[in-house]
Amino acid sequence: MKKAILDRVEDGKAVFLLEPDQTEWQVDKEKLDSSIKEGDIVTISETNEIMKHPQETEEMKNRIAEKLEKLRNRN
Known part of the structure; x- marks a missing residue:
């Protein structure tokens, strides 16, 4: 399995960024399942089945929000 983030949807294609x-x-x-949105973390199986990971996505978004808040408070 591969882990990835849905980066964008353009020209009828979903573009994922594979880790690492x-x-x-x-x-x-x-x-693509309609519940998967840009920024979501997913795993992609060997048969190209895409499974969303809401908890990991939420954790990542929280980490990013915390970093942005720290940057804003520095100024």
Whole structure:
């Protein structure tokens, strides 16, 4: 399994950034579950089944929000 983040959806394609090196991987938008949004963390199986990980996504978003808050408070 590969871990990835949905980076963007453009021209009918969902573009994922695969960990650890941020390699792009594309799939037709129609094959994507409608609950998966940009910024979501997913795993991609050997058969290209995409599974969303809401808890990991929330944790990542919280870490980013905390970092942004620290940067704002420094100024």
